[in-house]
Amino acid sequence: MFNLFSLKGGLDNVQGFYSDGVNVGMKDSDTDGDVAFIRSEVPCDITARFTSNKFQAAPIKHYQQYPKDFKTNFILMNSKNANAMTGEKGVEDIENIFKELDKFHVLENPIMSSTGVIGYRLNQEKIISAFDKFDYNAKNSHKTAHSIMTTDAFKKELSFRVDLDDGGSFTIGAICKGAGMINPAMATMLCFITTDADIPKSDMEELLSEATEGSFNRISVDGDTSTNDTIMLLANKVSGAYNKEAFREALNKITFELAMMILKDGEGSNKVVAFEVKGAKDNEEARTASIALSNSLLVKTALFGEDPNWGRIASTVGASGVECDDRTLTIHYDNLLIYSNEQRELDKEREDKAYKIMKNSSFKVTCNLGLGEGVYTSYGCDLSYEYVKINAEYRT
Numbered sequence: 001m002f003n004l005f006s007l008k009g010g011l012d013n014v015q016g017f018y019s020d021g022v023n024v025g026m027k028d029s030d031t032d033g034d035v036a037f038i039r040s041e042v043p044c045d046i047t048a049r050f051t052s053n054k055f056q057a058a059p060i061k062h063y064q065q066y067p068k069d070f071k072t073n074f075i076l077m078n079s080k081n082a083n084a085m086t087g088e089k090g091v092e093d094i095e096n097i098f099k100e101l102d103k104f105h106v107l108e109n110p111i112m113s114s115t116g117v118i119g120y121r122l123n124q125e126k127i128i129s130a131f132d133k134f135d136y137n138a139k140n141s142h143k144t145a146h147s148i149m150t151t152d153a154f155k156k157e158l159s160f161r162v163d164l165d166d167g168g169s170f171t172i173g174a175i176c177k178g179a180g181m182i183n184p185a186m187a188t189m190l191c192f193i194t195t196d197a198d199i200p201k202s203d204m205e206e207l208l209s210e211a212t213e214g215s216f217n218r219i220s221v222d223g224d225t226s227t228n229d230t231i232m233l234l235a236n237k238v239s240g241a242y243n244k245e246a247f248r249e250a251l252n253k254i255t256f257e258l259a260m261m262i263l264k265d266g267e268g269s270n271k272v273v274a275f276e277v278k279g280a281k282d283n284e285e286a287r288t289a290s291i292a293l294s295n296s297l298l299v300k301t302a303l304f305g306e307d308p309n310w311g312r313i314a315s316t317v318g319a320s321g322v323e324c325d326d327r328t329l330t331i332h333y334d335n336l337l338i339y340s341n342e343q344r345e346l347d348k349e350r351e352d353k354a355y356k357i358m359k360n361s362s363f364k365v366t367c368n369l370g371l372g373e374g375v376y377t378s379y380g381c382d383l384s385y386e387y388v389k390i391n392a393e394y395r396t
Contacts, residue, residue, distance in 0.1 A: 001165055001245065004250055005160060006158075006160055008159075010157025010158060010173045014172065014195060015171065015239060016238045017038060018136065018137055018138055019036065019038045019139065020134050020135050020144060021147030022133040022143075022147070025126055026123065034080055036143065036148060039073060039075075040073045042236050043071035043072065043108045045069075045201045045204060045237070046204075046233065047204040047208050048063065053229070057082055057084035057228040058084065058094060062094045065091075072111055073106075073109075074101075077114070077115075077144075077192075078116075079116050079148050079150055093124055094112045097112070104131045113232075115190050141173070150177065152178070156178075156258055158174055159171060168239070170198070171195065171196055172254060173194050189230070189262060190228070190230050191216070193251070196236055197237065197239060199247055207247060207251050211255040212231055214252055215258070218259070218294075219379045231255075233251075272362045273363060274363075275378050276377040277374075277376055279369040283375065284374070285323060292320035294378040298315075299312050301382070303358070308333065313339075314329065323371060325371065329367065332365070333357045338350070338354060
């Protein structure tokens with residue numbers, strides 16, 4: 001029915017979208033951008049998902065002022081300043097910035113997205129100074145991806161081309177940022193996905209919600225949720241091609257792989273671990289236990305120390321509030337049985353095998369509660385000394 005091909009780069013591969021990033025002095029290094037844009041040559045449909053944090057940042061409040069089915073042709077982004085907890089003035093600052101941007105480019109319902117330190121108003125002068133530096137016809141996805149980075153160690157961008165059996169094809173590309181304050185409630189991140197697929201708006205909303213649930217809503221670095229979390233899907237439809245199942249697979253793949261990049265970055269993390277809970281009373285109980293594991297600081301530090309201490313796994317599941325029984329519980333690291341009712345203590349042979357598994361950069365922890373059909377998998381990482389250093393010095 002269709003074939004999916006990975007492409008080099010990110011947003012640059014999508015027809016009719018342009019992007020660029022520049023430095024205006026908010027980041028110390030002249031080579032690191034701090035203000036960026038994504039532009040569509042035609043107004044495009046957009047759908048978005050935002051943080052569950054009650055203190056949503058000013059850019060989100062500004063977005064929510066638009067009517068439900070609005071179209072846009074411009075997204076402006078900045079790092080170093082979240083424009084969060086800035087009250088009505090934060091939204092007014094965005095409107096003032098767009099008045100100045102309109103002198104450089106014709107705007108239709110422009111959107112702003114910000115990331116950085118909470119509690120400070122935007123430096124309008126510096127952001128406005130970017131407008132005569134931008135190349136509005138550039139395809140500089142890599143600069144755009146770099147410009148939204150904060151504590152990220154590397155840029156995150158992906159793209160795919162989908163070839164359909166009827167001869168049509170469309171492209172989907174994305175960039176995102178995220179490394180800390182990552183919690184499975186829309187991870188702390190900015191993510192911008194563009195496509196030239198001729199996708200109906202109703203499908204955009206359905207499929208983005210599904211993709212978010214299967215990716216960014218399942219990862220945890222530290223269990224914290226930001227004020228600015230944003231994922232946006234923009235479609236200009238210029239390819240004229242579309243297939244719902246093909247688009248679903250491409251979108252699910254791009255969001256999942258970006259989510260794994262965030263975990264791999266993880267502010268000093270070394271390991272990406274899947275926490276599968278099955279045999280729960282129902283899927284919701286499986287979800288509760290799985291997310292408890294991916295959020296647990298004791299589990300994360302055990303991962304960092306490569307310590308096969310199944311007691312931390314079991315106690316976290318037991319503390320999560322789900323129905324469980326130590327007589328029916330089994331715990332595996334990959335395919336290695338770590339705990340069961342019959343084998344409650346690790347012998348030296350199994351412990352040595354467990355150590356080897358935990359030295360891998362990725363593996364799976366499976367907890368079978370043995371009580372029902374519920375299943376859920378979330379994803380986490382280890383917590384290192386570097387995480388404490390980065391966050392202790394975040395404002396400096």
